[in-house]
Amino acid sequence: MNVTVFGTGYVGLVTGTCLAEMGNTVVCVDVDANKIARLEAGEIPIYEPGLEDLVHANHAAGRLRFTIEAAPAIAHGDIVFIAVGTPPDEDGSADLTHVLAVARTIGRHLGGYTIVVNKSTVPVGTADRVREAISAELAARGETIEFDVVSNPEFLKEGDAVNDCMRPDRIIIGSDSARAVARLRDLYAPFNRNHERIVPMDVRSAELTKYAANAMLATKISFMNEMANIAERVGADIELVRHGIGSDPRIGYHFIYPGAGYGGSCFPKDVQALDRIADAHGYEARLLRSVEAVNHAQKSRLFELIRDHFAGDLAGRTIGVWGLAFKPNTDDMREAPSRRLLQQLWDAGARVRAYDPEARAEARHVFGERADLVVCDEAYAVLDGADALAIVTEWKAFRSPDFKRIAASLARPTIFDGRNMYEPRTVEGAGIAYYGIGRGRSV
Numbered sequence: 443m444n445v446t447v448f449g450t451g452y453v454g455l456v457t458g459t460c461l462a463e464m465g466n467t468v469v470c471v472d473v474d475a476n477k478i479a480r481l482e483a484g485e486i487p488i489y490e491p492g493l494e495d496l497v498h499a500n501h502a503a504g505r506l507r508f509t510i511e512a513a514p515a516i517a518h519g520d521i522v523f524i525a526v527g528t529p530p531d532e533d534g535s536a537d538l539t540h541v542l543a544v545a546r547t548i549g550r551h552l553g554g555y556t557i558v559v560n561k562s563t564v565p566v567g568t569a570d571r572v573r574e575a576i577s578a579e580l581a582a583r584g585e586t587i588e589f590d591v592v593s594n595p596e597f598l599k600e601g602d603a604v605n606d607c608m609r610p611d612r613i614i615i616g617s618d619s620a621r622a623v624a625r626l627r628d629l630y631a632p633f634n635r636n637h638e639r640i641v642p643m644d645v646r647s648a649e650l651t652k653y654a655a656n657a658m659l660a661t662k663i664s665f666m667n668e669m670a671n672i673a674e675r676v677g678a679d680i681e682l683v684r685h686g687i688g689s690d691p692r693i694g695y696h697f698i699y700p701g702a703g704y705g706g707s708c709f710p711k712d713v714q715a716l717d718r719i720a721d722a723h724g725y726e727a728r729l730l731r732s733v734e735a736v737n738h739a740q741k742s743r744l745f746e747l748i749r750d751h752f753a754g755d756l757a758g759r760t761i762g763v764w765g766l767a768f769k770p771n772t773d774d775m776r777e778a779p780s781r782r783l784l785q786q787l788w789d790a791g792a793r794v795r796a797y798d799p800e801a802r803a804e805a806r807h808v809f810g811e812r813a814d815l816v817v818c819d820e821a822y823a824v825l826d827g828a829d830a831l832a833i834v835t836e837w838k839a840f841r842s843p844d845f846k847r848i849a850a851s852l853a854r855p856t857i858f859d860g861r862n863m864y865e866p867r868t869v870e871g872a873g874i875a876y877y878g879i880g881r882g883r884s885v
């Protein structure tokens with residue numbers, strides 16, 4: 443099939459590439475000419491395992507092209523995906539400027555029956571607004587061309603996006619048009635193997651499904667962080683509690699890891715946006731607000747542990763930090779807990795030496811040149827002249843470090859483990875003081 447994808451961010455680029463890999467001819471459109479030029483030259487703007495090879499192979503095979511020219515791209519696509527950003531505006535609602543701009547562009551250039559698919563995470567009711575925007579442009583042209591608008595939200599996880607796209611656990615198709623559903627079933631047939639993954643539903647349910655999924659996951663995390671905070675105070679170990687509850691299949695082991703708070707471009711934004719959607723419809727989403735509030739507080743937890751350990755005296759101290767990305771296998775630092783930690787350390791007069799396997803360039807970009815930050819190119823280099831070490835992202839490379847080397851390098855051998863990566867006894871056995879999240883040790 444001929445497919446067009448608007449937006450070459452995580453969602454658009456991964457979706458377009460995976461659709462090309464399945465034999466479709468895909469044109470990806472973006473307004474950022476520089477990004478498109480780089481993509482055409484084979485340069486991938488994001489770090490995403492497996493993506494680069496797929497882009498190169500499909501580009502070389504002529505199934506994947508990148509352009510800033512919207513008109514020919516719309517003429518090309520029987521199915522046109524909208525996968526542009528929906529950043530939060532000042533009050534946390536999703537900003538639909540980009541989505542609606544694409545809708546108007548589609549309306550201006552539509553030539554024949556087309557299925558317009560919303561992949562971006564958008565408030566309930568957006569498909570109607572996309573339809574209206576396209577219709578208004580068609581009316582202005584005096585044209586009556588048929589089209590359908592479908593909600594087909596994505597569930598990609600950064601760092602595992604190619605895998606999620608190639609082997610989706612569900613394919614939500616929100617539409618009231620049998621013709622559109624049938625075409626999308628054909629498009630997704632190669633991804634829909636072994637068992638039925640397609641869940642057809644109405645448009646609004648599809649739009650809400652996306653928010654409900656992310657809000658549920660964020661709720662699990664905030665719940666566990668709250669339990670961790672209780673565990674700390676009552677002298678219990680949240681890691682044992684986690685095992686204890688996860689064995690109940692109704693609860694499960696997934697996504698119940700306490701830590702330094704959830705970050706990234708999705709959970710914080712989507713929980714807030716869903717709260718605003720509920721509010722706009724006259725419902726106060728008390729649980730969602732608590733999920734947000736717990737997460738906000740949790741992002742300060744590592745700093746509090748460090749501050750208390752040093753009895754509030756951090757001026758002139760140096761803290762080594764492992765992990766800057768909001769989670770492993772990505773260079774993304776959007777809403778990353780590391781940002782809060784570093785800022786709090788600087789505000790308290792401390793210096794930071796930090797390392798991340800992939801996010802070093804991003805960190806230099808985010809923080810700029812500052813005297814109180816050294817971004818190191820090697821993990822153990824953060825220890826030089828440091829008093830203590832904090833773990834903010836659970837990269838595999840940090841799983842079994844050389845504790846003896848850490849003990850010998852730190853002035854005040856202490857590990858603040860924001861992801862509970864280590865067994866306290868192992869760390870302490872190497873002569874290092876240990877603090878985790880919810881491990882009954884901080885009070």
Ligand code: UGA
Nearest residue numbers: 596597598599600663697698699701704705706708768769
């Ligand atoms: C999330 C969802 O998992 C995807 O299904 C969804 O498609 C995507 O948002 C989206 O809306 O586009 P992502 O933001 O890439 O994906 O990251 P996750 O792997 O879900 O992690 C989010 C945050 O939760 C990270 O900061 C992570 O460290 C934290 N987390 C995760 C925990 O603190 N504990 C856990 O047990 C799991």
